Amino acid sequence: MKRRIVMSMLVGATLLASTLLGAAPAQSADVPAEFGTDWHDPVTAAPPVEKPSGKSCRVTLAEARFRDFTPYKGTYSPPEGCGDRWGKVVLRLDGKVKGRQFDRLGYLHVGGVEILRTSTPEPSPDGIGWSVEKDVTRYSDTFRGSQDVEMLIGNVVDDTYTGVIDVKVTLTFYPARTGKPATAIPDQVLTLSDGNTLTTPRNSERILAEVYATGSGGGCEEFWYLAVPDSAPYSCQADGGPYREVQIRVDGQLAGIAAPFPHVWTGGWSNPFLWYVVPGPRAFDVKPIEYDLTPFAGLLNDGRPHQVQVSVVGVPEGQSGWSAPVNVLVWQDAGRAHVSGKLTVDRAGDLANSSTYTAGSPQRVDTEAGHRLTVAGYVDTSHGRVTTTLGRTLASTSVHRWTDGENTDGLDATWSDDQTVTVDGRGPARTTHTHRTHTMNGATTIGDDARLRTVLTLGDRAAVVETRGGRRTGWSRLDDTVTGDATYTTDVPRDQRHAVGTTSERYRLYGSAGCHDRTLTSVQGVLTEERDRC
Numbered sequence: 171m172k173r174r175i176v177m178s179m180l181v182g183a184t185l186l187a188s189t190l191l192g193a194a195p196a197q198s199a200d201v202p203a204e205f206g207t208d209w210h211d212p213v214t215a216a217p218p219v220e221k222p223s224g225k226s227c228r229v230t231l232a233e234a235r236f237r238d239f240t241p242y243k244g245t246y247s248p249p250e251g252c253g254d255r256w257g258k259v260v261l262r263l264d265g266k267v268k269g270r271q272f273d274r275l276g277y278l279h280v281g282g283v284e285i286l287r288t289s290t291p292e293p294s295p296d297g298i299g300w301s302v303e304k305d306v307t308r309y310s311d312t313f314r315g316s317q318d319v320e321m322l323i324g325n326v327v328d329d330t331y332t333g334v335i336d337v338k339v340t341l342t343f344y345p346a347r348t349g350k351p352a353t354a355i356p357d358q359v360l361t362l363s364d365g366n367t368l369t370t371p372r373n374s375e376r377i378l379a380e381v382y383a384t385g386s387g388g389g390c391e392e393f394w395y396l397a398v399p400d401s402a403p404y405s406c407q408a409d410g411g412p413y414r415e416v417q418i419r420v421d422g423q424l425a426g427i428a429a430p431f432p433h434v435w436t437g438g439w440s441n442p443f444l445w446y447v448v449p450g451p452r453a454f455d456v457k458p459i460e461y462d463l464t465p466f467a468g469l470l471n472d473g474r475p476h477q478v479q480v481s482v483v484g485v486p487e488g489q490s491g492w493s494a495p496v497n498v499l500v501w502q503d504a505g506r507a508h509v510s511g512k513l514t515v516d517r518a519g520d521l522a523n524s525s526t527y528t529a530g531s532p533q534r535v536d537t538e539a540g541h542r543l544t545v546a547g548y549v550d551t552s553h554g555r556v557t558t559t560l561g562r563t564l565a566s567t568s569v570h571r572w573t574d575g576e577n578t579d580g581l582d583a584t585w586s587d588d589q590t591v592t593v594d595g596r597g598p599a600r601t602t603h604t605h606r607t608h609t610m611n612g613a614t615t616i617g618d619d620a621r622l623r624t625v626l627t628l629g630d631r632a633a634v635v636e637t638r639g640g641r642r643t644g645w646s647r648l649d650d651t652v653t654g655d656a657t658y659t660t661d662v663p664r665d666q667r668h669a670v671g672t673t674s675e676r677y678r679l680y681g682s683a684g685c686h687d688r689t690l691t692s693v694q695g696v697l698t699e700e701r702d703r704c
Contacts, residue, residue: 201693205658205669208296209695210447214454215677215688216650219260219303222344227252229341231261232278232321236335241322246280246313249343254314257346261286261304263339268297270664271333273436275386276323277495278339282361283312284495286339287382287456289435290323291449292442293333294695295664302454306341308499311359313341356499367475368498372508374467375551376501380458381480383416383430383494391491394484395432395583395610396570398535402527404572408486411525412568412583413539415483416494418461420469421476424518426461427543429564429587430482432610434628440614441624443656443671447692451630451650458497462591464558465547468511483521505552515546515559532571532578540565548595556595563588571613580613598639607631616660623657634681646681670694680704 227249234242248254261278263286271293278286285306291298323335356378362368370377385391390406397408418426434450436442445453463470470476480494503509519542528534546559568583587606592599612626629651636644656671674691684704691699 201696205443205695208294210697211298212291212300212447212449213690215675215690217686219305221260222257225345227343231341232319232339234337236323236325237327239324241320244319246317246319248314252343252345255346256310256343258344259307259310260342261306263302263337265337266299267293267333267335269293269332271331274323274325279320281312281317283309283359283497284382285309288454290335291436308355309359310355357502358500360498360500362478362496366477366479368478369475370470370500371502372471372473373503373506374471374500375503375509375549377463377467378499379418379461379463380497381494382456382458384433384456385492389491391485396581399525399527402535408484410484410523411537413484413523413537413566415541416459417481417483419479420466423516425463425466427541427562427564428459429585432608439624439626441656443658443669444624444654444673446695447697448673448675448690450628450652462560465513465545467549468547469513471509503551509549509551511547511549513547515544517544532573535570537568553596559592561590578613578615582611584609601637603635605633620660621657622660625655627653644682649678651676
């Protein structure tokens with residue numbers, strides 16, 4: 171039975187400060203006894219992208235109807251009348267779809283740079299609309315010249331799956347205000363050349379790689395967190411169990427490690443009724459993993475191409491299912507033609523990974539894993555020697571239980587990703603400590619009456635503290651928690667599923683920059699609560 175659950179997940183899913191926007195709820199909050207043929211447009215509790223007041227210029231980036239796997243291709247030209255130095259650039263995607271369709275993954279490239287990775291909601295028979303906004307100011311260098319545009323939300327449309335995904339994407343440019351400098355943005359945005367090679371400007375003084383890593387595409391890696399060792403009788407197996415780690419290497423040297431985010435798309439856990447109105451964290455907002463490669467700047471700044479490779483630890487050999495495109499953001503030293511430097515420390519601990527299967531009823535796999543990396547290096551800039559030291563520690567624990575026949579399948583998992591970056595030079599040392607935690611706790615059960623029930627809680631948390639010379643200069647706390655409980659009848663036509671479900675999200679972001687605290691609740695597709703606490 172569980173294989174049927176797994177396959178329903180397999181067929182399904184094939185943004186930096188951002189938010190999914192939706193229409194305000196209807197005045198009436200009358201809740202039907204079960205889901206009907208229409209429900210509220212998708213919404214999230216995340217804060218909206220802040221926009222400057224005053225003049226702005228808008229450019230349409232893409233407009234397409236996705237029926238298959240043919241990408242949209244077009245051209246972009248910079249806006250007229252807003253200069254070429256912007257205080258903010260905001261991307262907006264407006265989408266609509268109706269009928270029957272799975273969740274689909276999509277990307278948007280401008281000049282080869284990935285500026286958006288997103289997934290789609292599953293539609294109602296009557297149709298839904300949704301909007302996603304994202305702050306893309308960091309890609310300003312790409313937007314200053316004419317560029318090719320490519321967008322794809324791979325889709326399948328036939329007599330059964332009728333939903334055509336209709337989208338329009340725009341960029342809105344807000345000029346930088348006189349006397350108020352724009353937030354420090356990269357001087358160049360680079361992509362890897364054929365063969366995964368990178369050639370940086372010789373005067374690069376800071377280098378940051380971002381990787382949009384997603385396990386998806388209709389295989390077990392779409393829900394890698396449920397994988398079990400080969401010795402366990404389960405639908406998705408992997409030698410080392412569920413542990414995954416996204417690594418980046420420069421010329422073969424380990425330069426960065428990170429825990430991938432455990433995305434749950436809008437058909438996830440075999441129960442789309444959980445996600446029709448309130449999606450899981452980051453489902454429409456695939457944030458990139460960031461790696462500070464500045465310690466390698468002395469090596470990269472020699473004017474030659476260098477190998478930059480991304481890999482995912484734990485994926486069974488020969489198995490596909492991960493996408494990991496790379497952008498490289500570069501800040502240059504205007505006072506020097508060549509910035510020299512040296513990598514001084516590159517020390518990785520042993521990767522610990524224990525995944526133990528215990529037979530019984532229920533069956534059980536306990537996993538504990540972790541890894542540690544320290545990297546340091548300096549650059550000799552026009553304003554003196556600057557040393558960057560990075561330490562990153564990953565840890566994960568999970569307990570996976572399931573019954574014979576896999577009619578009950580549950581997971582309790584926590585992933586942590588701790589990073590400390592210290593920049594020493596040109597004044598007191600600056601340190602940023604970031605502690606990220608992702609959690610997943612729930613189960614799917616199919617009863618003798620063919621009723622499938624999923625109860626699930628997802629958490630996305632981060633704590634950031636910034637210091638200068640040992641004194642705290644800034645801090646923030648993020649806690650995005652989504653809880654859901656939904657039930658429907660399996661193996662019957664859509665209008666006979668008698669589905670019921672409640673999903674809530676509370677998104678809290680507070681710190682030295684202010685406070686946002688919002689709660690949303692949907693019941694049987696009706697948005698019953700919108701509450702702001704700040």
